[in-house]
Amino acid sequence: MRTFATVFLASIASALAYQVTSPGGAQGWTTSGPNVLKWQRVDTDPLNFTAVLTNVNQGVMPLGDQVLNALVDGTQGQIICNPPSGGWPTGDGFRVNLAHDVQNLDTLLAQSTQFSITAPSSSSGATSSSNSPT
Numbered sequence: 797m798r799t800f801a802t803v804f805l806a807s808i809a810s811a812l813a814y815q816v817t818s819p820g821g822a823q824g825w826t827t828s829g830p831n832v833l834k835w836q837r838v839d840t841d842p843l844n845f846t847a848v849l850t851n852v853n854q855g856v857m858p859l860g861d862q863v864l865n866a867l868v869d870g871t872q873g874q875i876i877c878n879p880p881s882g883g884w885p886t887g888d889g890f891r892v893n894l895a896h897d898v899q900n901l902d903t904l905l906a907q908s909t910q911f912s913i914t915a916p917s918s919s920s921g922a923t924s925s926s927n928s929p930t
Contacts, residue, residue, distance in 0.1 A: 814841050814870070814894050814906035824912040827884040833864070833892055834874040835906065843870050845905050847877060848893040856887040866898050888912045 818834040825831040833847055847864040851857045862880035877892075889910050896903035 813838065814845070816892055816894065816906050816908035818908075819890075819892065819911040820909035821911060824914060825884065825890075826914055826916045827879075827886060828916045830876045830878045831884075832874055833877050835870070835894065836873070837870050841870060842896065842905065844868060845870055845894040845896065846898050846901065847875070848895050848901055849877075849880065849890060850893055851885070851887070851890050853887065853889050856885050856889065861893075861901065863898060863901070864892070868894075884913050886913050886915060 815836045816833070817836055818832065819825050844867050846866045847868055849857075849862045849864050854860075859882075864877040864880065865875055868875055890913055891910055892908040893901070893904050894906040895901045896905060
């Protein structure tokens, strides 16, 4: 019974903390320009965090985790993330970690679900032309 109470309280505590709402799952990012990071927080969460792009596949991110924004004001609810140096990597299995600060990147306040970073689909310039005889 004691274990159940501990697990139950831990699940309640995790539900009342920072939560990344975008990106994640079907809501991925693209390689063109900046991308938006959105989250929710409660009053007891720290006021600031550091946003970190990560991927367990080192082939996708050979230089390791990339700090996207440091000292983010958590009360904003969203920020624009500019590409890391070298541009956005592409692939699957990315996550954005909300880390405590730059010195404690392994101390996570929240983590997005996995998402993809893809090149934007090109829809401009796809006009059809007809070459009808005159």
